[in-house]
Amino acid sequence: MGWGDLCSYGHPTQECGEIDKMVAEGMRFTQWYSADSLCSPSRAALLTGRLPIRVGVWGGERVFANDGSGGLPKNETTIAEVLKDAGYATGMVGKWHLGINEFLPGDGRHLPHHHGFDFVGTNLPFTNHWACDESKVHLAHPNPIKCFLYWNATLVQQPFRHDNLTASFLQDSVAFIHSNKDTPFFLYLSFAHMHTDMFSAPRFRETSRRGRYGDGLRELDWAVGEVLKTLVSLQIQHRTLVIFLSDHGGHLEICTEGGSNGILKGGKASTWDGGLRVPGIAWWPGVVAPGQVSQHLVSSMDVFQTAAELAGVTPPKDRIYDGKSLVPILLEKAPAVPTSKLPPSPRTLFHYCSDRLMAVRYGEYKAHFYSMELPTNYTEHCPSGVPKVEYYTSFDCYGPHITHHEPPLLYNIDRDPGELYPLPVGQYDEVIANILAAKLQHQASLVPGKAQCKETSTTLQPCCNPPFCYCNYKPASHR
Structure with a gap:
């Protein structure tokens, strides 16, 4: 849903x-x-x-x-x-x-x-x-x-x-x-x-x-x-x-x-x-x-x-x-x-695709280190609004449809919940630094399960x- x-x-x-x-x-x-x-x-x-x-x-x-x-x-x-x-x-x-x-x-x-x-x-x-x-x-x-x-x-x-x-x-x-x-x-x-x-x-x-x-x-x-x-x-x-x-x-x-x-x-x-x-x-x-x-x-x-x-x-x-x-x-x-x-310590959520850390939500901000390409052929794929076959954006977290962002794409989710307008990261040095610190601390404590x-x-x-x-x-x- x-x-x-x-x-x-x-x-x-x-x-x-x-x-x-x-x-x-x-x-x-x-x-x-x-x-x-x-x-x-x-x-x-x-x-x-x-x-x-x-x-x-x-x-x-x-x-x-x-x-x-x-x-x-x-x-x-x-x-x-x-x-x-x-x-x-x-x-x-x-x-x-x-x-x-x-x-x-x-x-x-x-x-x-x-x-x-x-x-x-x-x-x-x-x-x-x-x-x-x-x-x-x-x-x-x-x-x-x-x-x-x-x-x-x-x-x-x-x-x-x-x-x-x-x-x-x-x-x-x-x-x-x-x-x-x-x-x-x-x-x-x-x-x-x-x-x-x-x-x-x-x-x-x-x-x-x-x-x-x-x-x-x-x-x-x-x-x-x-x-x-x-x-x-x-x-x-x-x-x-x-x-x-x-x-x-x-x-x-x-x-x-x-x-x-x-x-x-x-x-x-x-x-x-x-x-x-x-x-x-x-x-x-x-x-x-x-x-x-x-x-x-x-x-x-x-x-x-x-x-x-x-x-x-x-x-x-x-x-x-x-x-x-x-x-x-x-x-x-x-x-x-x-x-x-x-x-001082905003809620931080870590968003994974399988074992790849894709994005970090940090308070009102969200940083995408990797993002998935979204489908653009809905008209062709959905005649009369009904799909011809089942497919996903992708199960694969490492394919060519994945884009690496360095520096990360940064959004203010409170102001831009649709993630349409990336922020100029150069003007958000402190936010980026805090997100990177939270990311490093998280990864240092992470022991992936089999x-x-x-x-x-x-x-x-x-x-x-x-x-x-x-x-x-x-x-x-x-x-």
Whole structure:
């Protein structure tokens, strides 16, 4: 989902709904950044509070493949593991995309139950892939082998059906909440929306002015609303913090079905702000004041430290964390608008493409040491606004489309959020010096984890009923 996709984030034709109501009742962040512009690394960073380069979720095509042997390393500590040790019930439902098998086709050694989740409901270990497009709008012959659904660690559907996918995620999530309403719990609910291919249940089709993308967003909006209504009906909303966010920016190369990043440059896979800045919303009735807008520079990696502080636990001290607790902001102990444009120690974010440090955000400034060339052939590629094939700006972080900048390209993001007007670096010597010092200090402390996304093997492809790779079982909880 892109930064400009929601009604409350300024989209002119997207219907307002439950997520926008959540904004009105909570806090909207205008500068929430994902730790990466692709699925797997951003999710690894969210769950561990650490940059993907530290945890090893990099290399190859930067995401885990359906037949890959790599995964989120078991020596990394997730939010679920920290909270589980503090007595929380932990649950995961939806898209995982942090590895599946390691040695054998069905060993499931990278699945969520190995990372602190006691309950794992309906889940996509891989992703909602382009090859799963049942409408055949873009592919005349989809490849269903890449389209599989698990319940806990068991493959139950191949190919999976889109019609009730979101409803299944919702059903399992609501059941988990009901089962744990009297105890502390942590639920990681990761929807398949808004990922290629676009889909929605029949009741939502052709209901949005935006077409298939808008239909899917309306279904997502409905499901989010049902989760919030469940908390209210159980009267536990006053002790439950809900954070809504996207894992990266919109996928502009798929035209009207890729989402909107508003005025931001670039999109998915790039380190321009359109690939990294995402919607971020916090909802906690009675604790987070309604109608708040925070302009603080925050990261998805902050969720880990926020959860740890609220639970009163201390994460392992044998590693470096890149996130910070959002508790002072959520509880209004910090002003919604930073009081100083450039405080003594401004928030610094490091933007990577795989293992290459591309850009550094330093307070209101952003310096690009490398940048990706953006596509210019949208008209040719998107007849009638619909893409002919799927493609990205690039997965490759070292190809000829990458430009090295020395000195770096410098932007004032507060004044120029679209990254259109580079500043004359000669007039910003102090800013450049501070950014270079922060960069050197960061790189001196960095020990990259072993690259996990390089490991692939066709023998590890999940397949039920070999050699047919076709099944449609109903989980016991859905019977």
